Amino acid sequence: MTATEDYLLISWYSYDPQYNSVIFVLDKHTHHYNKTVFLDGNPHIGGIVYDSVNQNIWIANDVHGGKHARVSVIALSTLERYQLHEEKKSITYMQTIELTELSRASFIGYKENDLFVGDFSQRHEGRLNKYGIDQKGKINATSIRKIRLLDDTPEPIPIPQKIQRVTFYKDTILLSQSFGKQHSKILIYKDTKDDYFLKKDVMKEIEVPSYMAQIYASGSSLYVLFESAAQRFRNEFDVEKVDRVLQLDLSMIGEGS
Known part of the structure; x- marks a missing residue:
């Protein structure tokens, strides 16, 4: 779940592979349902955050059976234009990137134009890596800070x-x-x-x-x-x-x- 200036976005996924993962879009001011946005496939969406600087939406987008964490970013303008009944396909990503320092993206966070991706693959230790977001609203796979949760x-x-x-x-x-x-x-x-x-x-x-x-x-x-x-x-x-x-x-x- 995340909030933009005008919307509340809630991610949802199904364990049944016949159903796509989706984002439910609610009006932040009236609390009314707006629309449903289909994502590509049915990844376990471990988190969703809003980059207010670049006006983009990041999602934890791990692939079932994948070896590394994966995140994707959607332009807010693309989400606002998206209409399933017209496009009849999943929304387009600006970028999808594997983060080889982490085995999975258990959750994500955002602070001051930085993306944080967490991995709880170890039994009694978690990791939270920080990735700088560039002027194009994208990241590279090398983290600039590593936090341990013990x-x-x-x-x-x-x-x-x-x-x-x-x-x-x-x-x-x-x-x-x-x-x-x-x-x-x-x-x-x-x-x-x-x-x-x-x-x-x-x-x-x-x-x-x-x-x-x-x-x-x-x-x-x-x-x-x-x-x-x-x-x-x-x-x-x-x-x-x-x-x-x-x-x-x-x-x-x-x-x-």
Whole structure:
């Protein structure tokens, strides 16, 4: 999930290969559904972010069975013009690139004209690499910063099952933590170094309902999406259903606090 000046974009994928992955486009101001954008094939879209400088949309676009992380970028103008009933094909990408330093793109983030791509392929260590976006709105496969996320939590649960998404607000890094029917958490860290322990270095924790799926910071708002209202949870009466995108006020964090 990400937000542009006028739209809220929600990525969706299916485990059934007969269905394309898609982006649902909602009007950011009225909250009304606008349209559905078809992507090429059915990649696991591990994240979607908006590059406000170049007005492009980046997606984590890993191929099933691929050896390396892969991301693609779509021009916002292309998305605005796209109409499935007229074009009858998937949307066109500006660039698709393999990032050979990472085995997969588990999630992506954006901050100040830089793209961050995360890989949780290791059991108790995650990586978050930073890639500079050039004047054409594209990146190359060599990262300019490497962040490690180290597991010092007592639960014997691998990092990939603990951390799903990343976003940035001012001088902080926000990670979404969600597993099972336990309450989800938003973990907040000061963006001052390249090695972070999940428990020891956390600056603040915000508890939210279970099955949090995506977070995205835009301005002073944090958009939060849950999967608890999905069909597979509808008959589980002990799961609290959240079938709306929540908009939280990030000013409660405080600048630099």
